[in-house]
Amino acid sequence: MTAVVTSFKTYEAPRWLLPTVECLLATIPPGHAQSLSHVLLTDSDSIGRGKSARVRGRKWNRRDCCGFYHRATPRSPAHVVVIVDNVLRGLPHALRSIPFFREHALGRTIYHEVGHHLDLLVGSTSRPGEAAAESWSTRLLRQHWRSRHRISRAVLRVLGSVVLPIARWFGASHSAPHRTGTAG
Ligand SMILES: [Zn+2]
Numbered sequence: 001m002t003a004v005v006t007s008f009k010t011y012e013a014p015r016w017l018l019p020t021v022e023c024l025l026a027t028i029p030p031g032h033a034q035s036l037s038h039v040l041l042t043d044s045d046s047i048g049r050g051k052s053a054r055v056r057g058r059k060w061n062r063r064d065c066c067g068f069y070h071r072a073t074p075r076s077p078a079h080v081v082v083i084v085d086n087v088l089r090g091l092p093h094a095l096r097s098i099p100f101f102r103e104h105a106l107g108r109t110i111y112h113e114v115g116h117h118l119d120l121l122v123g124s125t126s127r128p129g130e131a132a133a134e135s136w137s138t139r140l141l142r143q144h145w146r147s148r149h150r151i152s153r154a155v156l157r158v159l160g161s162v163v164l165p166i167a168r169w170f171g172a173s174h175s176a177p178h179r180t181g182t183a184g
Pocket of ligand 1: 055112116129130133
């Protein structure tokens with residue numbers, strides 16, 4: 001079971017944050033995230049200055065990223081870092097009270113970073129790296145909606161073509177994969 005750890009310097013985490021992240025991790029198919037030690041929820045003020053690894057042709061300010069994947073090293077196990085204030089920045093407060101939108105915003109980033117882990121472990125039909133992580137993100141998010149909320153494929157199509165574009169219109173930061181970097 002992947003643990004969830006929190007460490008915020010200035011961000012005041014909403015009460016729904018931990019249950020939402022645990023709910024997202026719970027619907028990852030058994031065995032897929034087994035070797036992932038933990039997910040660290042943190043804020044941009046906790047992230048040191050500097051640039052991310054190269055993602056989609058350029059390096060990004062680490063503090064502007066939504067998340068990182070750190071592969072296992074002899075010193076530390078594989079884990080994911082989620083910069084919660086950046087992930088939720090584009091999501092209006094009114095929409096945060098609706099589980100669908102907050103699960104989607106956090107799910108995109110968490111599943112993208114978990115996708116980097118699965119890309120190394122399992123592989124993907126997409127190109128290794130960002131494309132594979134995005135592919136896993138989409139797959140895990142669909143799996144989440146189906147198993148947790150019993151949302152059918154037809155409803156998912158409507159959500160994908162109508163509701164999510166509206167959410168993106170409000171703000172792109174929670175759905176912009178280019179702001180999600182990897183490290184390690
Ligand atoms: Zn990535």
